[in-house]
Amino acid sequence: METAIEVRDLTVVRGAREVLHGISTDVPRGVITGLLGPSGSGKTTLFRAIVGVQIVSSGTVTVLGKPAGSAELRRRIGYYTQSPSVYTDLTVRENVRYFASLHSLGAAEADSVIREVGLAEQAGQMVSTLSGGQHSRASLACALVTHPEVLVLDEPTVGQDPVLREELWERFRDLAGRGATLVVSSHIMDEANRCDGLILIREGSIVAEGGPDEIKSRTGTDDLDQAFLRLVREQDAESGHGKEVA
Amino acid sequence: MSFAILASTTGRILRQLRHDRRSIGLLIGAPVLLMTLLYFMFEDGGMFDDVVVIVLGIFPFLLMFLVTSIAMLRERTSGTLERLFTTPVGKLDLLFAYGLAFGLAAAVQATVGATVAYVFLDLDTVGSPWFVVLIAVANGLLGVGLGLLCSAFARTEFQAVQFLPVVVIPQILLCGLFVPRDQMAGWLEGVSNVLPLSHGVEALQEVGLHEDPTGVMWRGLGIVVGAVVLALALAAGTLRRRTP
Numbered sequence: 306m307e308t309a310i311e312v313r314d315l316t317v318v319r320g321a322r323e324v325l326h327g328i329s330t331d332v333p334r335g336v337i338t339g340l341l342g343p344s345g346s347g348k349t350t351l352f353r354a355i356v357g358v359q360i361v362s363s364g365t366v367t368v369l370g371k372p373a374g375s376a377e378l379r380r381r382i383g384y385y386t387q388s389p390s391v392y393t394d395l396t397v398r399e400n401v402r403y404f405a406s407l408h409s410l411g412a413a414e415a416d417s418v419i420r421e422v423g424l425a426e427q428a429g430q431m432v433s434t435l436s437g438g439q440h441s442r443a444s445l446a447c448a449l450v451t452h453p454e455v456l457v458l459d460e461p462t463v464g465q466d467p468v469l470r471e472e473l474w475e476r477f478r479d480l481a482g483r484g485a486t487l488v489v490s491s492h493i494m495d496e497a498n499r500c501d502g503l504i505l506i507r508e509g510s511i512v513a514e515g516g517p518d519e520i521k522s523r524t525g526t527d528d529l530d531q532a533f534l535r536l537v538r539e540q541d542a543e544s545g546h547g548k549e550v551a
Numbered sequence: 552m553s554f555a556i557l558a559s560t561t562g563r564i565l566r567q568l569r570h571d572r573r574s575i576g577l578l579i580g581a582p583v584l585l586m587t588l589l590y591f592m593f594e595d596g597g598m599f600d601d602v603v604v605i606v607l608g609i610f611p612f613l614l615m616f617l618v619t620s621i622a623m624l625r626e627r628t629s630g631t632l633e634r635l636f637t638t639p640v641g642k643l644d645l646l647f648a649y650g651l652a653f654g655l656a657a658a659v660q661a662t663v664g665a666t667v668a669y670v671f672l673d674l675d676t677v678g679s680p681w682f683v684v685l686i687a688v689a690n691g692l693l694g695v696g697l698g699l700l701c702s703a704f705a706r707t708e709f710q711a712v713q714f715l716p717v718v719v720i721p722q723i724l725l726c727g728l729f730v731p732r733d734q735m736a737g738w739l740e741g742v743s744n745v746l747p748l749s750h751g752v753e754a755l756q757e758v759g760l761h762e763d764p765t766g767v768m769w770r771g772l773g774i775v776v777g778a779v780v781l782a783l784a785l786a787a788g789t790l791r792r793r794t795p
């Protein structure tokens with residue numbers, strides 16, 4: 306399968322600590338890849354490197370054959386940040402139309418995406434007056450509106466009710482079906498089952514990669530939470546860092 | 552730079568301002584109120600014209616600095632700046648958009664202020680009111696440029712406001728409003744000479760005294776515009792696409 310994102314020996318230092326320790330991975334084109342790991346494991350940092358806003362110490366990130374962050378890529382990539390980044394002193398519609406306009410897209414596109422994320426009724430409402438989940442969806446709409454070839458979504462379903470979460474995943478599936486590459490992070494293992502491929506990350510290193518079924522059968526469990534735990538124990542045992550278990 | 556992105560970003564900043572009724576009230580109302588106050592203070596003195604023509608130029612500087620530094624700080628802290636840097640928006644697109652949007656706001660402010668001063672408060676200048684407005688807008692842009700620059704060195708809105716007594720107030724004290732610059736101690740006059748607002752105020756004083764634009768007026772305006780360009784260039788240097 307063609308590669309959309311290629312990460313090679315990526316090391317990132319934030320503050321005084323190294324938070325990504327020379328990781329390498331390939332994200333294939335046209336599918337949904339899940340990046341899973343506990344809070345603080347480095348998911349957001351990896352995403353920032355992919356969209357080109359993170360200072361990296363060493364290693365390379367290549368997206369669609371171009372170095373991450375290059376001017377041409379910025380027309381082809383969409384980024385949904387973990388904490389919503391939209392203008393709270395504008396309405397939902399004004400926000401989405403603004404981000405659409407940066408890619409020469411018009412009001413009609415903006416309005417249809419607003420409907421898709423379920424904010425049609427709130428379109429004229431100031432973002433500052435939205436609920437948490439609605440605020441996130443306004444931010445998501447700004448990422449979806451530009452029809453990017455590569456969509457980087459940092460915990461997009463957190464705080465959404467089950468019905469909406471289902472709809473969003475259907476929408477992600479639909480986008481992948483039309484050729485987009487999606488990378489979605491989550492710390493909810495349950496969501497991993499919806500991805501085509503998984504990257505499990507912990508403390509800045511990749512623990513395992515593969516499809517959900519592949520990882521489940523490799524670890525001999527049907528539960529991805531359990532699978533993650535087993536993989537971590539295995540690795541700790543190998544490296545001798547694991548605690549002695551009686 | 553892209554014209555379409557510059558235009559839509561300018562529009563976005565103006566829409567943010569439009570939703571903030573209180574700030575609009577401050578920008579337009581405060582100069583009018585203060586000039587009215589001066590009108591009654593100087594009821595029978597001849598100083599009114601000299602003072603008001605300077606005040607018309609100081610308000611855009613002060614208020615645009617305040618509004619711009621807070622707006623840019625919000626852009627940085629809300630995550631929208633980082634997000635914009637993953638889109639086709641360039642640094643200059645963003646900085647010029649702020650300049651255009653708040654420059655336009657300064658033009659409205661200066662026009663309303665000048666209209667009130669000339670029509671209702673009997674302001675009298677030998678030179679044309681249009682030059683008063685032009686120089687006032689340039690001073691407003693000086694506030695925008697310095698505001699964009701200073702916001703880079705603040706992490707909170709509280710810290711942004713702290714630049715007021717450091718960057719803005721000294722320029723107002725030394726610009727010739729309180730003591731004519733040539734009557735200051737030599738070293739103070741020297742300091743005053745390197746502060747850009749002094750030259751903007753000098754240009755305004757020239758309009759007050761001469762019918763046709765003078766060389767000193769153009770020089771003052773030129774220095775202010777040069778300072779705006781310098782501030783914007785330095786501000787561009789503080790914008791980093793990649794952060795730690």
Ligand SMILES: Nc1ncnc2c1ncn2[C@@H]1O[C@H](COP(=O)(O)OP(=O)(O)O)[C@@H](O)[C@H]1O
Nearest residue numbers: 319320324343344345346347348349350351795
């Ligand atoms: N700006 C920062 N300065 C210093 N350390 C940071 C910064 N941002 C994140 N970190 C640290 O980097 C590590 C990885 O964080 P992050 O990538 O946000 O993880 P995740 O998204 O998986 O929760 C954490 O230990 C976090 O404390």
Ligand SMILES: [Mg+2]
Nearest residue numbers: 348349387459
């Ligand atoms: Mg995160």
